[in-house]
Amino acid sequence: MNSSRIRAVARNVPAANSSLQSGEWKRSRFTGVELADKTVGVVGLGYVGLPLLRAFFAAGLPVIGVDVDPRKIESLRAGRNYLKHLGEGFVREMAAAPRDRFDATTDMARLGEADAV
Secondary structure, eight states, X not given: OXXXXXXXXXXXXXXXXXXXXXXXXXXXXOOOOOOTTOOEEEEOOSTTHHHHHHHHHHTTOXXXXXXXXXXXXXXXXXXXXXXXXXXXXXXXXXXXSOTTTEEEESOGGGGGGOSBO
């Protein structure tokens, strides 16, 4: 699920749209969830997961990235991008952030700290 879809679901946009289309608009039923203080976990930091992790980070959300490959985690923490087509600086800002804003790990249990995975 991409970041736009997650935000739409958090805000109840699909259900609100259906309600509006059917002529039954009850605004109070569609308040949604504020994402600003939520932590997002991403499983798998490859061609899909790493850009998704960075998109959430760039949107200001704290992120936890999990992958089974310790070399990926080591590279991310050091600010080195292992997906060369994304450019050298792709992960640098995340690596420089405090651990409560960005962390990468092989520990799947850390996903318990995330509000959304």
